[in-house]
Amino acid sequence: MENEKMKHRPDIHYWQTFIQGDREALGWLFRQYYPDLFRYGHKICADRAVLEDCIQELFIELWQSKNPPPSISVKAYLLKAMKYKLLKALRKRSTSQFQAELTENSVFEISYEDFIIGKQESEEKTARVVQALNQLTIRQKEIVYLKFYQNLGYEEISEIMNINYQVARNLLYQAVKAMKNILLRHYSLLSFLL
Numbered sequence: 001m002e003n004e005k006m007k008h009r010p011d012i013h014y015w016q017t018f019i020q021g022d023r024e025a026l027g028w029l030f031r032q033y034y035p036d037l038f039r040y041g042h043k044i045c046a047d048r049a050v051l052e053d054c055i056q057e058l059f060i061e062l063w064q065s066k067n068p069p070p071s072i073s074v075k076a077y078l079l080k081a082m083k084y085k086l087l088k089a090l091r092k093r094s095t096s097q098f099q100a101e102l103t104e105n106s107v108f109e110i111s112y113e114d115f116i117i118g119k120q121e122s123e124e125k126t127a128r129v130v131q132a133l134n135q136l137t138i139r140q141k142e143i144v145y146l147k148f149y150q151n152l153g154y155e156e157i158s159e160i161m162n163i164n165y166q167v168a169r170n171l172l173y174q175a176v177k178a179m180k181n182i183l184l185r186h187y188s189l190l191s192f193l194l
Contacts, residue, residue, distance in 0.1 A: 011074040019068055030059050033075060036150060037082050043145060044086045050093075054085045076156030079146075083160065132182040140175035147172055 011032065017025035034055060041051045058081055062068055069077070133141060139161070146157045158168040 012072075015074045018062075023063070026059065026063055029074065029078075033078050036075065037078060040079050040145070040150065041082055041086050043142075044083065045090060050089055051086065054082065054089055058082055058085055073152075073156045073159070075150070076152060076159045079150070079152075080160040080162075128183060129179070132179045135182055136175055136178055139171060140178065143168065143171050144175050144179075
């Protein structure tokens with residue numbers, strides 16, 4: 001039964017193989033999760049060099065670790081580790097460029113390109129939704145990104161955001177409700193002007 005589950009979850013299989021010392025398994029994990037780590041990290045830090053350094057450091061530290069923690073969700077574990085590594089790297093920087101990265105307005109901007117990758121709606125509707133997304137709080141933007149762009153479950157999201165399961169559900173509900181209200185206000189305003 002356990003082997004049957006592994007066939008459907010190759011990431012768990014490779015994680016366990018890596019924990020047992022297989023260098024190639026870590027390479028598979030790197031190749032598998034690099035795009036997700038890069039996209040998620042880019043929401044926090046726009047500097048590509050810092051972002052790539054943090055991803056590499058994360059995997060180097062994993063390899064050097066004597067006992068990497070077992071994980072039910074490899075993706076959630078790596079995204080959470082990446083988030084903390086990036087924030088730590090940004091805090092170490094003292095230049096105004098990196099201080100600007102940490103301002104509330106620049107952290108977790110959801111770009112137009114990110115939104116239209118998986119959605120083929122009209123440009124006008126997409127622009128309104130992106131505008132509504134960018135009016136959410138940082139935490140609301142983050143949970144929307146993790147749930148809808150990374151397709152993570154509430155357990156994984158709660159692990160990454162360091163909140164409990166019910167808080168994750170409530171936060172996503174509040175984010176969706178806020179977006180609906182923003183979009184309805186915008187629609188009402190357009191209807192009034194027409």
